[in-house]
Amino acid sequence: SYELTQPPSVSVSPGQTASITCSGDKLGDKYACWYQQKPGQSPVVVIYRDSKRPSGIPERFSGSNSGNTATLTISGTQAMDEADYYCQAWDSSTGVVFGGGTKLTVL
Amino acid sequence: EVQLVESGGGLVQPGGSLRLSCAASGFTFSSYWMSWVRQAPGKGLEWVANIKQDGSEKYYVDSMKGRFTISRDNAKNSLYLQMNSLRAEDTAVYYCARGSGADYGMDVWGQGTTVTVSS
Numbered sequence: 001s002y003e004l005t006q007p008p009s010v011s012v013s014p015g016q017t018a019s020i021t022c023s024g025d026k027l028g029d030k031y032a033c034w035y036q037q038k039p040g041q042s043p044v045v046v047i048y049r050d051s052k053r054p055s056g057i058p059e060r061f062s063g064s065n066s067g068n069t070a071t072l073t074i075s076g077t078q079a080m081d082e083a084d085y086y087c088q089a090w091d092s093s094t095g096v097v098f099g100g101g102t103k104l105t106v107l
Numbered sequence: 108e109v110q111l112v113e114s115g116g117g118l119v120q121p122g123g124s125l126r127l128s129c130a131a132s133g134f135t136f137s138s139y140w141m142s143w144v145r146q147a148p149g150k151g152l153e154w155v156a157n158i159k160q161d162g163s164e165k166y167y168v169d170s171m172k173g174r175f176t177i178s179r180d181n182a183k184n185s186l187y188l189q190m191n192s193l194r195a196e197d198t199a200v201y202y203c204a205r206g207s208g209a210d211y212g213m214d215v216w217g218q219g220t221t222v223t224v225s226s
Contacts, residue, residue, distance in 0.1 A: 001169070033212030035152070042202060042216040043144075043152065049210050086152050088208060095166050096142065096154035096208035 002091035022087030116220030129203030140207035
Protein backbone atom coordinates (compact mmCIF):
# COMPACT_ATOMS: atom_id res chain seq x y z
CA SER A 1 0.00 0.00 0.00
CA TYR A 2 1.06 3.58 -0.62
CA GLU A 3 2.54 5.53 2.27
CA LEU A 4 3.38 9.16 2.98
CA THR A 5 6.06 10.02 5.52
CA GLN A 6 6.30 13.29 7.45
CA PRO A 7 8.66 14.37 10.22
CA PRO A 8 6.86 14.17 13.58
CA SER A 9 7.81 17.69 14.56
CA VAL A 10 9.24 20.92 13.19
CA SER A 11 10.19 23.99 15.18
CA VAL A 12 10.48 27.54 13.89
CA SER A 13 11.02 30.99 15.37
CA PRO A 14 8.36 33.64 14.79
CA GLY A 15 8.91 35.47 11.51
CA GLN A 16 11.09 32.72 10.09
CA THR A 17 10.30 30.21 7.35
CA ALA A 18 9.00 26.75 8.22
CA SER A 19 9.26 23.86 5.79
CA ILE A 20 7.38 20.60 6.30
CA THR A 21 8.17 17.71 4.00
CA CYS A 22 6.08 14.77 2.88
CA SER A 23 7.74 11.81 1.16
CA GLY A 24 6.24 9.07 -0.94
CA ASP A 25 7.19 6.97 -3.92
CA LYS A 26 6.86 9.12 -7.07
CA LEU A 27 4.73 11.56 -5.10
CA GLY A 28 5.49 14.20 -7.71
CA ASP A 29 3.35 12.22 -10.17
CA LYS A 30 0.33 12.69 -7.92
CA TYR A 31 -1.42 15.75 -6.55
CA ALA A 32 -0.60 16.60 -2.94
CA CYS A 33 -2.60 18.70 -0.55
CA TRP A 34 -2.01 19.91 2.98
CA TYR A 35 -4.30 20.30 5.96
CA GLN A 36 -3.86 22.34 9.11
CA GLN A 37 -5.46 21.10 12.31
CA LYS A 38 -5.44 23.07 15.54
CA PRO A 39 -6.24 21.40 18.88
CA GLY A 40 -9.91 20.56 19.22
CA GLN A 41 -10.72 21.72 15.69
CA SER A 42 -11.46 20.08 12.38
CA PRO A 43 -8.82 20.03 9.64
CA VAL A 44 -8.65 22.90 7.16
CA VAL A 45 -7.13 22.56 3.70
CA VAL A 46 -4.34 25.09 3.23
CA ILE A 47 -2.89 23.81 -0.06
CA TYR A 48 -4.45 21.67 -2.80
CA ARG A 49 -3.18 20.51 -6.20
CA ASP A 50 0.40 20.79 -4.93
CA SER A 51 0.53 24.57 -4.73
CA LYS A 52 -2.95 26.12 -4.90
CA ARG A 53 -4.21 28.14 -1.97
CA PRO A 54 -7.93 28.13 -1.17
CA SER A 55 -9.55 31.50 -0.69
CA GLY A 56 -8.99 32.80 2.79
CA ILE A 57 -5.65 31.07 3.28
CA PRO A 58 -2.83 33.58 3.83
CA GLU A 59 -0.23 34.05 1.11
CA ARG A 60 2.50 32.96 3.51
CA PHE A 61 1.39 29.37 2.89
CA SER A 62 2.85 27.80 -0.26
CA GLY A 63 3.44 24.31 -1.58
CA SER A 64 5.55 22.40 -4.05
CA ASN A 65 5.74 18.80 -5.21
CA SER A 66 8.46 17.13 -7.23
CA GLY A 67 10.16 13.76 -7.37
CA ASN A 68 9.37 11.92 -4.16
CA THR A 69 8.76 14.94 -1.94
CA ALA A 70 6.04 17.51 -1.41
CA THR A 71 6.84 20.53 0.74
CA LEU A 72 4.65 22.93 2.65
CA THR A 73 6.37 26.25 3.26
CA ILE A 74 5.16 28.87 5.70
CA SER A 75 6.92 32.20 5.26
CA GLY A 76 6.99 34.69 8.10
CA THR A 77 5.54 32.10 10.47
CA GLN A 78 3.19 33.44 13.10
CA ALA A 79 2.18 32.07 16.47
CA MET A 80 -1.27 31.33 15.06
CA ASP A 81 0.32 28.88 12.61
CA GLU A 82 1.21 26.49 15.42
CA ALA A 83 -0.76 23.36 14.61
CA ASP A 84 -0.57 19.83 13.24
CA TYR A 85 -0.11 19.61 9.49
CA TYR A 86 -1.03 16.62 7.35
CA CYS A 87 -0.14 15.93 3.75
CA GLN A 88 -2.52 13.87 1.64
CA ALA A 89 -2.51 12.31 -1.80
CA TRP A 90 -4.59 9.88 -3.78
CA ASP A 91 -3.17 6.59 -4.98
CA SER A 92 -4.95 4.45 -7.58
CA SER A 93 -4.37 1.25 -5.56
CA THR A 94 -4.64 2.45 -1.98
CA GLY A 95 -7.10 5.31 -2.29
CA VAL A 96 -6.78 8.41 -0.14
CA VAL A 97 -3.58 8.46 1.89
CA PHE A 98 -2.64 10.82 4.71
CA GLY A 99 0.82 11.38 6.08
CA GLY A 100 1.33 10.77 9.78
CA GLY A 101 1.24 14.47 10.57
CA THR A 102 3.79 17.06 11.67
CA LYS A 103 3.47 19.14 14.81
CA LEU A 104 4.66 22.67 14.05
CA THR A 105 5.91 24.54 17.09
CA VAL A 106 6.49 28.29 16.89
CA LEU A 107 8.92 29.32 19.59
CA GLU B 108 -23.01 29.18 4.69
CA VAL B 109 -21.43 25.94 3.56
CA GLN B 110 -21.80 23.47 6.39
CA LEU B 111 -21.50 19.79 7.26
CA VAL B 112 -22.98 18.50 10.50
CA GLU B 113 -22.31 14.95 11.66
CA SER B 114 -24.46 13.03 14.09
CA GLY B 115 -25.01 9.49 15.29
CA GLY B 116 -21.88 8.92 17.31
CA GLY B 117 -21.92 7.43 20.78
CA LEU B 118 -20.89 4.54 22.97
CA VAL B 119 -21.29 1.07 21.49
CA GLN B 120 -20.18 -2.36 22.65
CA PRO B 121 -17.62 -4.37 20.68
CA GLY B 122 -19.36 -6.22 17.88
CA GLY B 123 -22.13 -3.66 17.74
CA SER B 124 -23.30 -1.37 14.95
CA LEU B 125 -23.73 2.34 14.49
CA ARG B 126 -24.94 4.56 11.66
CA LEU B 127 -23.41 7.98 11.27
CA SER B 128 -25.11 10.78 9.37
CA CYS B 129 -23.82 13.98 7.85
CA ALA B 130 -26.22 16.77 6.91
CA ALA B 131 -24.98 19.13 4.22
CA SER B 132 -26.17 22.66 3.60
CA GLY B 133 -25.14 25.77 1.72
CA PHE B 134 -23.99 24.01 -1.45
CA THR B 135 -25.28 21.66 -4.14
CA PHE B 136 -24.64 18.37 -2.35
CA SER B 137 -25.33 16.22 -5.40
CA SER B 138 -22.45 17.84 -7.29
CA TYR B 139 -19.69 16.66 -4.98
CA TRP B 140 -17.81 13.54 -4.03
CA MET B 141 -18.03 13.07 -0.27
CA SER B 142 -15.72 11.34 2.19
CA TRP B 143 -15.48 10.02 5.73
CA VAL B 144 -12.23 10.49 7.63
CA ARG B 145 -11.53 9.40 11.20
CA GLN B 146 -9.07 10.34 13.89
CA ALA B 147 -8.35 8.08 16.85
CA PRO B 148 -7.56 9.82 20.16
CA GLY B 149 -4.17 11.50 19.94
CA LYS B 150 -3.53 10.05 16.48
CA GLY B 151 -3.46 11.27 12.89
CA LEU B 152 -6.08 11.42 10.19
CA GLU B 153 -7.21 8.18 8.54
CA TRP B 154 -9.36 8.04 5.43
CA VAL B 155 -12.34 5.70 5.73
CA ALA B 156 -14.33 5.87 2.50
CA ASN B 157 -15.61 8.11 -0.25
CA ILE B 158 -18.54 8.11 -2.65
CA LYS B 159 -19.19 9.63 -6.05
CA GLN B 160 -21.84 12.26 -6.67
CA ASP B 161 -24.51 9.78 -7.78
CA GLY B 162 -23.42 6.98 -5.47
CA SER B 163 -22.29 4.79 -8.37
CA GLU B 164 -18.70 4.52 -7.12
CA LYS B 165 -17.59 3.84 -3.57
CA TYR B 166 -14.09 3.30 -2.25
CA TYR B 167 -12.92 2.09 1.14
CA VAL B 168 -9.67 1.72 3.00
CA ASP B 169 -8.79 -1.99 2.92
CA SER B 170 -9.02 -2.45 6.68
CA MET B 171 -12.67 -1.40 6.76
CA LYS B 172 -13.96 -3.13 3.64
CA GLY B 173 -16.84 -5.41 4.47
CA ARG B 174 -17.56 -3.81 7.84
CA PHE B 175 -18.31 -0.20 6.84
CA THR B 176 -20.70 1.00 4.14
CA ILE B 177 -20.87 4.53 2.79
CA SER B 178 -24.06 5.81 1.19
CA ARG B 179 -25.81 9.05 0.38
CA ASP B 180 -29.27 10.45 -0.21
CA ASN B 181 -29.04 13.44 -2.50
CA ALA B 182 -32.71 14.28 -2.00
CA LYS B 183 -32.00 14.71 1.71
CA ASN B 184 -28.54 16.27 1.26
CA SER B 185 -27.17 13.59 3.53
CA LEU B 186 -24.20 11.28 3.74
CA TYR B 187 -24.13 8.12 5.84
CA LEU B 188 -21.66 5.62 7.24
CA GLN B 189 -23.00 2.28 8.42
CA MET B 190 -20.48 0.65 10.75
CA ASN B 191 -20.83 -3.01 11.73
CA SER B 192 -18.77 -5.42 13.82
CA LEU B 193 -17.20 -2.52 15.64
CA ARG B 194 -13.91 -2.98 17.45
CA ALA B 195 -12.13 -1.01 20.14
CA GLU B 196 -9.71 0.29 17.50
CA ASP B 197 -12.62 1.94 15.68
CA THR B 198 -12.87 4.42 18.55
CA ALA B 199 -12.33 7.82 16.94
CA VAL B 200 -13.79 11.12 15.90
CA TYR B 201 -15.44 10.60 12.52
CA TYR B 202 -15.45 13.54 10.14
CA CYS B 203 -17.57 14.06 7.08
CA ALA B 204 -15.73 16.01 4.35
CA ARG B 205 -16.58 17.42 0.96
CA GLY B 206 -14.40 16.10 -1.83
CA SER B 207 -12.84 12.85 -2.90
CA GLY B 208 -9.33 13.50 -1.69
CA ALA B 209 -8.08 13.50 -5.27
CA ASP B 210 -6.72 16.64 -6.90
CA TYR B 211 -8.79 19.18 -4.96
CA GLY B 212 -8.48 17.46 -1.62
CA MET B 213 -11.29 17.85 0.91
CA ASP B 214 -12.28 21.47 1.19
CA VAL B 215 -15.08 21.47 3.77
CA TRP B 216 -15.13 19.44 6.99
CA GLY B 217 -17.75 18.90 9.64
CA GLN B 218 -17.09 19.23 13.35
CA GLY B 219 -16.92 15.47 13.77
CA THR B 220 -18.88 12.95 15.81
CA THR B 221 -17.26 10.73 18.43
CA VAL B 222 -17.58 6.97 18.35
CA THR B 223 -16.46 5.01 21.40
CA VAL B 224 -16.34 1.23 21.23
CA SER B 225 -16.09 -0.21 24.70
CA SER B 226 -17.75 -2.72 26.97
